[in-house]
Amino acid sequence: MPASAAPVRDPGVPTSPLRRVAADFFADPVATFGFALLALLVALALFAPLVSPQNPYDLAQIDVLDGRLPPGAAAATGGTYWLGTDDQGRDMLSAIFYGLRISLSVGVASTIVALAIGVVAGLAAAWAGGRIETLVMRVVDIQLSFPAILIALILIAVLGQGTGKVVAALVTVQWAYYARTVRSAALVERRKEYIEAARCLALSPLRIVAGHLLPNCLPPLIVVATVQVAAAIALEATLSFLGLGLPITEPSLGLLIANGYQYLLSGKYWISFFPGLALLASIVSINLVGDRLRDVLNPRLQR
Amino acid sequence: MTAFVIRRLIESVVVLFAMSLIVFVGVYAIGNPVDILINPQAEPLERERAIAALGLDRPLWEQYVTFLRGAVTGDLGRSFVHATPALGLIVEKMPATLELAFVAMLLAVVLGIPLGLWAGLKPDALSGRAIMAGSILGFSLPTFWVGLMLIMVFSVMLGWLPSNGRGPTVDVLGIGVSFLTVDGWRHLILPATNLALFKLALLIRLTRAGTREALLQDYVKFARAKGLPQRRVIGVHVLRNILIPIVTVAGLELGSVIAFAIVTESVFAWPGMGKLLIDSINLLDRPVIVAYLLVIVAIFITINLVVDVLYSALDPRVRLTESRG
Numbered sequence: 001m002p003a004s005a006a007p008v009r010d011p012g013v014p015t016s017p018l019r020r021v022a023a024d025f026f027a028d029p030v031a032t033f034g035f036a037l038l039a040l041l042v043a044l045a046l047f048a049p050l051v052s053p054q055n056p057y058d059l060a061q062i063d064v065l066d067g068r069l070p071p072g073a074a075a076a077t078g079g080t081y082w083l084g085t086d087d088q089g090r091d092m093l094s095a096i097f098y099g100l101r102i103s104l105s106v107g108v109a110s111t112i113v114a115l116a117i118g119v120v121a122g123l124a125a126a127w128a129g130g131r132i133e134t135l136v137m138r139v140v141d142i143q144l145s146f147p148a149i150l151i152a153l154i155l156i157a158v159l160g161q162g163t164g165k166v167v168a169a170l171v172t173v174q175w176a177y178y179a180r181t182v183r184s185a186a187l188v189e190r191r192k193e194y195i196e197a198a199r200c201l202a203l204s205p206l207r208i209v210a211g212h213l214l215p216n217c218l219p220p221l222i223v224v225a226t227v228q229v230a231a232a233i234a235l236e237a238t239l240s241f242l243g244l245g246l247p248i249t250e251p252s253l254g255l256l257i258a259n260g261y262q263y264l265l266s267g268k269y270w271i272s273f274f275p276g277l278a279l280l281a282s283i284v285s286i287n288l289v290g291d292r293l294r295d296v297l298n299p300r301l302q303r
Numbered sequence: 304m305t306a307f308v309i310r311r312l313i314e315s316v317v318v319l320f321a322m323s324l325i326v327f328v329g330v331y332a333i334g335n336p337v338d339i340l341i342n343p344q345a346e347p348l349e350r351e352r353a354i355a356a357l358g359l360d361r362p363l364w365e366q367y368v369t370f371l372r373g374a375v376t377g378d379l380g381r382s383f384v385h386a387t388p389a390l391g392l393i394v395e396k397m398p399a400t401l402e403l404a405f406v407a408m409l410l411a412v413v414l415g416i417p418l419g420l421w422a423g424l425k426p427d428a429l430s431g432r433a434i435m436a437g438s439i440l441g442f443s444l445p446t447f448w449v450g451l452m453l454i455m456v457f458s459v460m461l462g463w464l465p466s467n468g469r470g471p472t473v474d475v476l477g478i479g480v481s482f483l484t485v486d487g488w489r490h491l492i493l494p495a496t497n498l499a500l501f502k503l504a505l506l507i508r509l510t511r512a513g514t515r516e517a518l519l520q521d522y523v524k525f526a527r528a529k530g531l532p533q534r535r536v537i538g539v540h541v542l543r544n545i546l547i548p549i550v551t552v553a554g555l556e557l558g559s560v561i562a563f564a565i566v567t568e569s570v571f572a573w574p575g576m577g578k579l580l581i582d583s584i585n586l587l588d589r590p591v592i593v594a595y596l597l598v599i600v601a602i603f604i605t606i607n608l609v610v611d612v613l614y615s616a617l618d619p620r621v622r623l624t625e626s627r628g
Contacts, residue, residue, distance in 0.1 A: 142318060145607060147559040149566065150599065157584050157592050158329025234445045241447045242569055242581055257448060265466060269455050276448040283443045 024296040034288025041282055045101040052094035053079060062089045068263065071270050084270040086259060092270060096278045099253040104282065106163070106252065107233035110170035115225055117171065118178025123209055123217075125179065126186035137183070140176040148173045148235055156244045166245050170232045181224045185217035192216075219297035226290035230283045237279055253279040308612060315604040319597070323374065326596045327367050370593070379597065380590030384583075389594035393576050397598075399469055400568065400575030402480055404560040406491055407498035412553055415503045419510025424537070426515060434507060441504030446563065450497040450570035457493060464493050467572035494571040498564060502556055509552055513545030520544075547614070554610040558603045 015023075026032050044051060054061045071084040071092075083092035125136040143151065155169040189195065190213060198208045237254030239245035241261075246252050251259070253275045260271025354360045358369065370380060379390040418434050425431040458466035470481050470490035481487030517523060518541065526540045565577030572578070576595060583591040 146600075146603060147562045150562040153565065153580070153584070154326065154329075154596055157596075158326065230443070237445055238447055238566055242566065244581070244584060257451065261451060264451060264455055265459060267459055269459075272448075272451050273455070276445075276451065279445060279448065280443065283445070284440075287439070287443050 021296055025292055028292055031288055031292030034285045034292070037281060038285035038289055041100060041278075041285065042104065044097050045104045048094075048097040048101045052091075052097045054091050054094045056090040056095040056098055062091075068268055068271070070268075071274075083274045084268075086256075086271045087263065092256075092274055095251065095256055096253070096275050099251055099256050099275060100278055100282070102246065102250050102252040103233050103236060103254070103279065106167060106170070106236050106246070107229045110167045110232050110236075111174060111225055111229045113167070114171040114174035114228070115178050115221070118175040119182050119214070119221070121175065122179035122182030123186055123214065126183045126190060127205070127209055127213070133183075136179060140179050143176045144180070148231070149238060152235055152239060153244070156239065161244060161247065163246055163250060166236060166239060169239070170235060173235065174228050174232060177224055177228060178221065181220050182214075182217050185220050186213055189213055189216045223290060223294045223297060226286060226293055230286035230290070233279070233286075234283055253282075308608075311608050311611065315608060318604060319600055322600045323371070323593070323597055324367070326593050327370060328363065374597070379594035382583075382588055382591050384586050384588045384591075389590040390598070392579060392591055393594050393598050396574060396576040396579050398480065399573060400561060400564050400577060403491070403494055403498060403564055403567070403573060403575060404557065406495040407564075408502065408553065408557055408560055410495055410499040411502035411506050414499075415506025416510050416549065418503075419507040420514055420537070420542070422507060423511040423514025423518070426511070435511070438504040438507040441500050441507075444500070446497060446501060446566050447570050449500055450494070450567055453493050453497055454570070465490050466493070469574055494567050494573050497570070498560060498567045501563070502553075502560060505556065506549065506553065509549055510545065513548060514541060517541045517544050551610055551614050554606065554613070558599075558606045561602060562599060 025035070049055065056062065068087055069081050069085045069089075071082060074080055081091050081093070083096065085091055086095065121136050125133040151173050152169040155172055156165065159165040159168060194216075195208060195212060198212050203211075236245055236252060237257070240252050240254030241258045243258065245254055248255065256275035257272045257279070260268070260273070260275070264272050351360075358366060361369075373380060377390060378388065381387065382389050382392055385392060422431040422434040454466045457464045468490060470484070470486045481491055522544075523536060523540055526536045531540075562577075564573075564575055565580060567573065568575045568577040569581055576598075579591065580595045582588075583595070
């Protein structure tokens with residue numbers, strides 16, 4: 001699709017691409033809601049130590065006698081447990097803020113690393129072609145024919161448990177998506193005139209690929225990366241729930257949910273329920289943003 | 304066609320072999336199973352004997368060769384924990400997992416295709432939008448949390464259905480199945496629903512997209528112009544054309560349902576091979592992990608191969624280009 005398919009708006013006022021995308025994005029109320037929710041969750045995660053009523057992992061601040069209190073119960077030290085407490089007497093609201101911090105950072109960190117690996121592999125495949133391309137794409141195809149959970153479990157079984165290993169598993173699961181996305185975008189872009197022009201200027205291949213080709217492959221990558229953050233968060237939560245994810249010293253939302261599982265059967269729903277809601281809110285808000293980005297960044301859908 | 308199948312078979316064997324090597328070497332590197340399996344208070348001599356009995360004293364490559372030699376004859380080693388053949392343990396648990404996976408897939412197909420068709424025919428109606436919103440939710444909800452919520456609502460609050468286990472099984476040709484008894488169904492329905500949810504969302508989306516595309520095709524316009532009733536246009540002309548990709552995806556997804564059963568089985572304490580895998584990872588029961596992974600890879604490769612071949616048989620437009628190469 002040629003560049004002329006871009007919408008022609010008020011030709012007198014020059015608009016930056018970013019501003020145009022932002023204007024398009026916020027034209028949709030559902031996406032705006034998703035963005036606002038996501039911003040709130042990220043803020044809560046970032047400032048968890050400041051906004052939490054207590055530090056749930058400071059043993060001096062928690063009281064075992066306050067264990068398993070229902071939502072709204074009064075704390076022995078004054079104050080209210082708005083979302084109840086877990087078996088250790090931790091305030092669930094604070095535990096969720098801290099859990100959000102861990103879940104989101106693991107999701108984002110693994111996505112960034114996977115993105116870097118996937119982009120390099122995908123660009124190398126598209127640019128070099130031949131054997132390198134065949135090899136990379138064969139590995140990608142084989143990997144993508146197995147579900148992510150299975151690959152992650154194999155890796156955890158192989159590597160053992162721990163934060164670094166969970167991130168490694170999430171990276172391994174994700175990189176193939178980026179490699180495939182960036183390759184297909186690069187295959188289209190590399191045939192365009194501006195790449196030819198850059199070649200005529202005798203720019204180094206590295207400069208053409210990194211400076212000219214990559215920026216033009218970004219839109220589909222951004223969309224895939226957004227959705228993949230949500231997938232990584234969900235996968236990490238699943239691994240943690242199965243007892244194969246993050247260690248107990250770094251309780252992500254998945255671990256909080258797993259922790260409440262045994263109490264669920266005796267009707268103490270809040271220990272699992274509220275962390276699950278926080279997890280759900282994170283995933284849904286990211287997906288709403290990703291869905292809208294897909295529409296906004298797709299030149300084919302622009303009227 | 305034959306060349307294609309042979310090529311795919313060779314490729315499959317290579318993948319299986321590579322997986323066995325990666326998994327075996329990797330699982331060996333986890334840690335020392337000796338520390339976990341043998342009583343730390345055991346006498347040194349007793350320890351030595353146990354290590355020798357488990358074959359853990361020999362070099363890694365020798366263990367692998369022994370393992371491969373056994374694998375060819377269907378012997379994937381003995382479980383450290385249960386002291387029975389690892390493959391036997393997996394095969395014993397397989398019917399429970401397969402039953403769960405088939406019921407879940409059936410649910411997803413039986414509900415997903417009509418709902419997707421409806422949403423595709425009425426994309427702007429409230430009902431169509433509600434179905435799509437539900438399918439987006441089905442994609443977003445983490446399976447294990449949905450499982451917990453199902454237990455919370457239907458087992459704890461309403462007390463209608465049991466929260467875990469498989470219930471009584473009836474032997475059919477020597478395989479225990481639970482779908483023949485009422486109590487079996489009561490145990491089956493929650494985990495199967497849980498497992499079906501994601502695939503249901505997927506099938507709704509696929510069917511909807513296929514329907515919307517098919518409705519714009521000339522053959523549908525001609526069928527309408529001929530004056531065929533709506534029921535026939537939809538039931539024969541639209542459905543037949545969109546069914547091929549849907550059946551293909553449903554087939555391919557069967558493997559992923561079996562893999563995803565790991566999560567559902569853990570939530571509902573369903574005694575299948577997924578739960579066995581999680582238990583084995585926690586106990587570092589090496590042979591069972593390796594056996595499970597090889598079995599599931601074999602299942603995947605088989606499903607992919609069968610679906611590929613069936614697809615080309617069903618749809619004459621598909622040329623297996625690789626057969627010429």
